[in-house]
Amino acid sequence: MSLRIVVTVKYVPDATGDRHFADDLTVDRDDVDGLLSELDEYAVEQALQIADEADDAEITVLTVGPEDAKDALRKALSMGADKAIHVEDDDLHGTDAIGTSLVLAKAIEKAGYDLVISGMASTDGTGGIVPALVAERLGVPQVTLLSEVSVEDGTVKGRRDGDAASEQLEASLPAVVSVTDQSGEARYPSFKGIMAAKKKPVQSWDLSDLDIEAEEVGLEGAYTVVDSATERPARTAGTIVKDEGEGGKQLAEFLAGQKFI
Ligand SMILES: Cc1cc2nc3c(=O)[nH]c(=O)nc-3n(C[C@H](O)[C@H](O)[C@H](O)COP(=O)(O)OP(=O)(O)OC[C@H]3O[C@@H](n4cnc5c(N)ncnc54)[C@H](O)[C@@H]3O)c2cc1C
Numbered sequence: 001m002s003l004r005i006v007v008t009v010k011y012v013p014d015a016t017g018d019r020h021f022a023d024d025l026t027v028d029r030d031d032v033d034g035l036l037s038e039l040d041e042y043a044v045e046q047a048l049q050i051a052d053e054a055d056d057a058e059i060t061v062l063t064v065g066p067e068d069a070k071d072a073l074r075k076a077l078s079m080g081a082d083k084a085i086h087v088e089d090d091d092l093h094g095t096d097a098i099g100t101s102l103v104l105a106k107a108i109e110k111a112g113y114d115l116v117i118s119g120m121a122s123t124d125g126t127g128g129i130v131p132a133l134v135a136e137r138l139g140v141p142q143v144t145l146l147s148e149v150s151v152e153d154g155t156v157k158g159r160r161d162g163d164a165a166s167e168q169l170e171a172s173l174p175a176v177v178s179v180t181d182q183s184g185e186a187r188y189p190s191f192k193g194i195m196a197a198k199k200k201p202v203q204s205w206d207l208s209d210l211d212i213e214a215e216e217v218g219l220e221g222a223y224t225v226v227d228s229a230t231e232r233p234a235r236t237a238g239t240i241v242k243d244e245g246e247g248g249k250q251l252a253e254f255l256a257g258q259k260f261i
Pocket residue numbers: 008009010011027037039040043062063064065095096097098100104117118119120121122123124125126127128129130131224
């Protein structure tokens with residue numbers, strides 16, 4: 001039996017770019033460069049390693065996002081995933097984590113799966129809750145924040161590192177896991193991988209394909225509302241200390257002044 005792995009990947013604004021809030025207090029994603037959330041590259045990497053170990057496995061990468069989110073799927077396909085699903089719909093604008101989990105769960109069920117792998121958090125919303133919400137909606141076990149993961153005889157196993165101790169965890173498939181940025185370096189797409197990705201299938205679904213009503217998602221369906229947003233003040237140049245023999249003393253006085261020491 002082929003092991004069906006679904007990896008959820010988010011398309012996020014480039015953190016080096018200028019990020020703003022739009023008039024409706026959602027993040028302005030138009031005209032902003034975006035990319036595959038770096039923390040999801042680890043999820044793709046672990047899926048590829050599990051597939052390498054399995055007799056037969058297929059990796060589907062799944063994203064919920066605007067048109068440009070296809071770039072995140074292309075990156076994951078060029079790393080080695082087999083196929084992709086893009087859920088795109090204008091009514092998804094402003095969807096919160098709870099709404100996102102609904103769309104992901106419905107898409108995962110429609111795609112068919114044995115194991116869902118997610119990143120530990122997105123690099124923009126950083127909630128870290130979507131994998132748990134998806135597992136709840138699918139009614140399957142969740143094993144989150146793993147730094148090591150493997151699949152054996154229908155069981156997913158892994159290690160979760162805490163501050164004081166590490167836990168060995170396992171769950172029977174089907175299950176949802178999330179992996180951390182300590183789970184191993186994510187591979188860079190090879191030129192061959194980038195070329196192959198262009199031919200790999202990307203299915204496009206909208207809300208009607210998933211039997212989801214517009215009022216269940218978007219700003220209208222959101223459980224969390226952004227009340228107000230203020231632009232972060234522009235960075236000031238800061239204090240420049242020119243060391244003419246008293247540099248150390250000036251620095252100590254500055255740090256003491258800031259109550260850092
Ligand atoms: C600055 C900012 C603040 C926000 N604050 C909130 C908030 O307080 N409450 C709230 O409900 N929403 C919030 N949102 C919206 C939220 O980002 C989106 O709903 C998002 O799709 C899910 O939440 P997250 O980014 O926190 O995901 P996380 O829970 O951090 O994501 C964990 C993993 O879930 C998967 N995943 C998440 N989103 C997607 C997606 N769209 N497609 C595919 N896989 C995905 C990825 O594998 C990711 O690694 C915020 C967004 C931004 C940009």
